Amino acid sequence: MDDKLYFSYAQIHDTVRRLAGVVNGSGFNPDVIVAIGTGGFIPARILKTFVDRPILTVGLKLYDENNRPASSPRKIQWIDEVEKKLSGKRILLVDEVDDSRTTLEYCLRELLTHRPREVAVAVLHSKRKPKRGAYPPEVTKIFVGQEIDDQWVVYPWDAVDIFDHERRAGALTNA
Amino acid sequence: MDDKLYFSYAQIHDTVRRLAGVVNGSGFNPDVIVAIGTGGFIPARILKTFVDRPILTVGLKLYDENNRPASSPRKIQWIDEVEKKLSGKRILLVDEVDDSRTTLEYCLRELLTHRPREVAVAVLHSKRKPKRGAYPPEVTKIFVGQEIDDQWVVYPWDAVDIFDHERRAGALTNA
Numbered sequence: 001m002d003d004k005l006y007f008s009y010a011q012i013h014d015t016v017r018r019l020a021g022v023v024n025g026s027g028f029n030p031d032v033i034v035a036i037g038t039g040g041f042i043p044a045r046i047l048k049t050f051v052d053r054p055i056l057t058v059g060l061k062l063y064d065e066n067n068r069p070a071s072s073p074r075k076i077q078w079i080d081e082v083e084k085k086l087s088g089k090r091i092l093l094v095d096e097v098d099d100s101r102t103t104l105e106y107c108l109r110e111l112l113t114h115r116p117r118e119v120a121v122a123v124l125h126s127k128r129k130p131k132r133g134a135y136p137p138e139v140t141k142i143f144v145g146q147e148i149d150d151q152w153v154v155y156p157w158d159a160v161d162i163f164d165h166e167r168r169a170g171a172l173t174n175a
Numbered sequence: 176m177d178d179k180l181y182f183s184y185a186q187i188h189d190t191v192r193r194l195a196g197v198v199n200g201s202g203f204n205p206d207v208i209v210a211i212g213t214g215g216f217i218p219a220r221i222l223k224t225f226v227d228r229p230i231l232t233v234g235l236k237l238y239d240e241n242n243r244p245a246s247s248p249r250k251i252q253w254i255d256e257v258e259k260k261l262s263g264k265r266i267l268l269v270d271e272v273d274d275s276r277t278t279l280e281y282c283l284r285e286l287l288t289h290r291p292r293e294v295a296v297a298v299l300h301s302k303r304k305p306k307r308g309a310y311p312p313e314v315t316k317i318f319v320g321q322e323i324d325d326q327w328v329v330y331p332w333d334a335v336d337i338f339d340h341e342r343r344a345g346a347l348t349n350a
Contacts, residue, residue, distance in 0.1 A: 059230065157220050162189055
């Protein structure tokens, strides 16, 4: 027994489906989905099944080359030619988890410099804990798939043995 | 009954694990993974668990704005500041399926203009069928997770009802 929180792929997928229902029902109609890499890649791609918009990605690294935490996130890939097109657009920024909120705040501040029409955030999970980062006031909507306790979360894409992982998560049962 | 081929997330994940084993055993040691969006996002993110390299993404669109097939792929997002860094690097290009090979050829030709040190390709599935595109001769290695018949493939990330999809695919059984 361990006290980590295991999510199966099906549970994640179904959480994204419900999250997409909330987005679609909210009146917020994004022009583009921006996925934060690499944690946001899988949630964003699933989201696209239910909110069919182009996905752009941004890559960030919170550790330096010696694997020591860096003082601030470092860009691995950023939207360049495309970022100019963000001006006047409605952006839905997607990540897997709102943990300390540091990465989300960093990305939001970067995106806001391009003067989008509107920016909203969608995360699979938000941990109930004090946040070090803050959502800039320009962010109009925050969509959360599921609030979770402040536990170690194990996502299926990080599993070395996926069959074992899925059994731990109770694979085919809805969370 | 339909004759579509359904893959569960666990089957996909396990295919990527085996594929990664072949990559790691091949002597090809990529500096960077390039994922073709949006089909390559999920395979690439899983691959990163076993071949831990930064992921860059490129976005392509094969249809024009009126949903008519375009004559050639159109870039949605491309690697810009980063692409200059591809020079001299070993790139592993990842997509979900080698179908007509058109998209793969297009991406490979674009990547090759940046004079990488080496380029290899990894796909989850390759369909047994005549290909319209061709791998440029500079591509040194082609890694294929699984050869499949020329059927309609249903990937789990496209499922509207994931629990139904996973049952169709025989979710927790190894393919």
